[in-house]
Amino acid sequence: MITVEEAQTRIIESLAAHLPSTETLSLADVLDRVLAESICSDLDIPPFDNSAMDGYAVRSDVFASRTAEYPIRLKVVGTSAAGHPISARGISPVQCYRIMTGAPVPEDADAVVQSEWTQLDPEEKDVIWVSRPVPKGLNIRRQGSDISNGSAVLAPGTRITPAIIGILATLGKSRVTVYQKPLVAIISTGDELIDPDQTPMPGQIRNSNAYALHAAVCKAGGHPIIIPHAPDHLATIIARLDQASQYDLILSSGGVSVGDFDFVKQALDANGTQAFWRVNMKPGKPVTFGHYRHTAIFGLPGNPVSALVTFELFVRPFIRQWQGDTQWARMVVPLPLLDDFEEISDRRHYVRCQIRTQDGVVGVTANPDQGSAIQTSWLAAGGLMVIPENQGPWKKGSLVPVMLLH
Amino acid sequence: MITVEEAQTRIIESLAAHLPSTETLSLADVLDRVLAESICSDLDIPPFDNSAMDGYAVRSDVFASRTAEYPIRLKVVGTSAAGHPISARGISPVQCYRIMTGAPVPEDADAVVQSEWTQLDPEEKDVIWVSRPVPKGLNIRRQGSDISNGSAVLAPGTRITPAIIGILATLGKSRVTVYQKPLVAIISTGDELIDPDQTPMPGQIRNSNAYALHAAVCKAGGHPIIIPHAPDHLATIIARLDQASQYDLILSSGGVSVGDFDFVKQALDANGTQAFWRVNMKPGKPVTFGHYRHTAIFGLPGNPVSALVTFELFVRPFIRQWQGDTQWARMVVPLPLLDDFEEISDRRHYVRCQIRTQDGVVGVTANPDQGSAIQTSWLAAGGLMVIPENQGPWKKGSLVPVMLLH
Numbered sequence: 001m002i003t004v005e006e007a008q009t010r011i012i013e014s015l016a017a018h019l020p021s022t023e024t025l026s027l028a029d030v031l032d033r034v035l036a037e038s039i040c041s042d043l044d045i046p047p048f049d050n051s052a053m054d055g056y057a058v059r060s061d062v063f064a065s066r067t068a069e070y071p072i073r074l075k076v077v078g079t080s081a082a083g084h085p086i087s088a089r090g091i092s093p094v095q096c097y098r099i100m101t102g103a104p105v106p107e108d109a110d111a112v113v114q115s116e117w118t119q120l121d122p123e124e125k126d127v128i129w130v131s132r133p134v135p136k137g138l139n140i141r142r143q144g145s146d147i148s149n150g151s152a153v154l155a156p157g158t159r160i161t162p163a164i165i166g167i168l169a170t171l172g173k174s175r176v177t178v179y180q181k182p183l184v185a186i187i188s189t190g191d192e193l194i195d196p197d198q199t200p201m202p203g204q205i206r207n208s209n210a211y212a213l214h215a216a217v218c219k220a221g222g223h224p225i226i227i228p229h230a231p232d233h234l235a236t237i238i239a240r241l242d243q244a245s246q247y248d249l250i251l252s253s254g255g256v257s258v259g260d261f262d263f264v265k266q267a268l269d270a271n272g273t274q275a276f277w278r279v280n281m282k283p284g285k286p287v288t289f290g291h292y293r294h295t296a297i298f299g300l301p302g303n304p305v306s307a308l309v310t311f312e313l314f315v316r317p318f319i320r321q322w323q324g325d326t327q328w329a330r331m332v333v334p335l336p337l338l339d340d341f342e343e344i345s346d347r348r349h350y351v352r353c354q355i356r357t358q359d360g361v362v363g364v365t366a367n368p369d370q371g372s373a374i375q376t377s378w379l380a381a382g383g384l385m386v387i388p389e390n391q392g393p394w395k396k397g398s399l400v401p402v403m404l405l406h
Numbered sequence: 407m408i409t410v411e412e413a414q415t416r417i418i419e420s421l422a423a424h425l426p427s428t429e430t431l432s433l434a435d436v437l438d439r440v441l442a443e444s445i446c447s448d449l450d451i452p453p454f455d456n457s458a459m460d461g462y463a464v465r466s467d468v469f470a471s472r473t474a475e476y477p478i479r480l481k482v483v484g485t486s487a488a489g490h491p492i493s494a495r496g497i498s499p500v501q502c503y504r505i506m507t508g509a510p511v512p513e514d515a516d517a518v519v520q521s522e523w524t525q526l527d528p529e530e531k532d533v534i535w536v537s538r539p540v541p542k543g544l545n546i547r548r549q550g551s552d553i554s555n556g557s558a559v560l561a562p563g564t565r566i567t568p569a570i571i572g573i574l575a576t577l578g579k580s581r582v583t584v585y586q587k588p589l590v591a592i593i594s595t596g597d598e599l600i601d602p603d604q605t606p607m608p609g610q611i612r613n614s615n616a617y618a619l620h621a622a623v624c625k626a627g628g629h630p631i632i633i634p635h636a637p638d639h640l641a642t643i644i645a646r647l648d649q650a651s652q653y654d655l656i657l658s659s660g661g662v663s664v665g666d667f668d669f670v671k672q673a674l675d676a677n678g679t680q681a682f683w684r685v686n687m688k689p690g691k692p693v694t695f696g697h698y699r700h701t702a703i704f705g706l707p708g709n710p711v712s713a714l715v716t717f718e719l720f721v722r723p724f725i726r727q728w729q730g731d732t733q734w735a736r737m738v739v740p741l742p743l744l745d746d747f748e749e750i751s752d753r754r755h756y757v758r759c760q761i762r763t764q765d766g767v768v769g770v771t772a773n774p775d776q777g778s779a780i781q782t783s784w785l786a787a788g789g790l791m792v793i794p795e796n797q798g799p800w801k802k803g804s805l806v807p808v809m810l811l812h
Contacts, residue, residue, distance in 0.1 A: 083637075101709075198578075214434060371551070
């Protein structure tokens, strides 16, 4: 059996020659997509010196003088409001402009004094008194201080967040080229499975993997397609896999163990190649990865918990890397155990856990029943504790790595 | 000025009398929505005792005997495969059933021995030899061990994850009642703003807030509607706000500072009520919350960075609580500083930061330029360090609370 890391390496290697296709979409449609173009700026941001405050644009040399006596009297000779270009007329040392947040700084002015530091003259119109020194540059956002004209701002492979959408809008990118989402065919197998809207007969259970995996693919950024469920019959499973192989990735669940009825593995033996079968992890050991004809395929365990754990560890990274995402890994943070964790396993153990604050400390506690058939142990699970092979027991307070899921 | 906590409390209080509407959707459409019904189970899960392994179903009393000699010989009298009900015929102590993962356990059998512990007899058909004792209950998933018939499984207010979709499918909930998403009207104001596909004239900038907030509302689970941009003109802003007030929430950006052109605040003074204006935080101090006519409104600062920080702290919690989500808060975890953080502020400081591994330790480092006009400081920001008022300087290695953003 190979390690989780070795399995992940083989998955990454399988994508080495993959060139994702691109599509160009409106800015409103690219949230969470992966950028496929380099974004350079063809203007300075801010495009002009502007005020960070409501106040008065002044010449700082007036305040730099050693002989200055406070308050200093200034004459307001104009107003600069955002969106309104100001005349080229400069100001003298005894003059200032009323200026609004975001408005252009007038010629000759090199600082903005906020309104709170000034008083209007009680009698003389358009005269203010400034109560303290105003250093050069105060409250001025310099042209190009955020982004300079010609600079590279975003690289291909960047996942697009709301803040990045703001930057793209600022740079005038109303249409953006992103990598396409992979089309992911989902096949579940097993004579025992019925659809959720059917009533189980003795020996039957409802198909939950197809729907849970559909949702997991959506969350991971893929486009899921549910293929009709396949009974335990080799020819039917091959027909379903042939249908699924027109898409970018096949996810099957069930049929990859060692039993007489594990036909997915048999179909893969007949018409595909395996990069790995069985990984030294718990739950999820029988996970398989390879190619069915020329399409990448994950054979996930039929067990609902194992299917989602192996999805997190292998399928989600595949889906994100397939579309060029450079930040494909879930965040793993060390958190203190809020209770002892006694169990030691010879397999890497991914433990469904809750992250919560106790006595002012954020920590982690294992959900009670870690059985791989216990779907409800996912409830309130905010992460997976990653317990290394053959290590433990872990005492309350020990730091353990936790993969954050949401 | 009020504190961030006081502001959040006033927002929560404003929702005290709010009863979210519901809608019933197909299981494939409820990912990330908030459950509006109690989900009880009308069957045991698993619905019958079944095998966790491929192997042989046996009677454990054979192995419990002190006089048992290994290997023990058993006759295979049948096969239990998933999805196929088995005959009621039981087994004697010298008999067993071949059994597949997930298949029903035959009557009288009370343990499953995995194939690895057995050997087929080399000559006699349908005879196996078991090499070691098999304790009662081994490899059997008991009926009802995950969910028992009649039990309450999910409560209203639960956000629906892929794992929960799996549980809903298992319980036969092919249609699910969820709370409606709030319709969120987005208004940006300012004479300086142009659309992203336009070329700025002197003094103009492209409107980024409308698009960044559109994306942020989507991520938070709301349904955004962009209202045409409003210039700095009181009557127009009132007309836009009147249009926006037909929706569930108004988000405006800009126009809430103290300048002569801050018409959103004037419109709110005329036609609304304010729950707060100005919060002791940085960036984002001028944030406003209240009601315009009868519709909740956030007046966010015009500054793109301030707009998104105040969105995270106030608007996202509002949108999630509006639709009944009981887990509305972002996760905050303590992480060690990878560099000194010297700055001390009299306002609560939300510092855009990167979370990364250095020398094997996951830690946090502030992005270089925290200016509120520096949109690019959001790039690669995985969180916001929450630096308390009047505290610091913070040394490398100190634990600081970090709000995780993704």
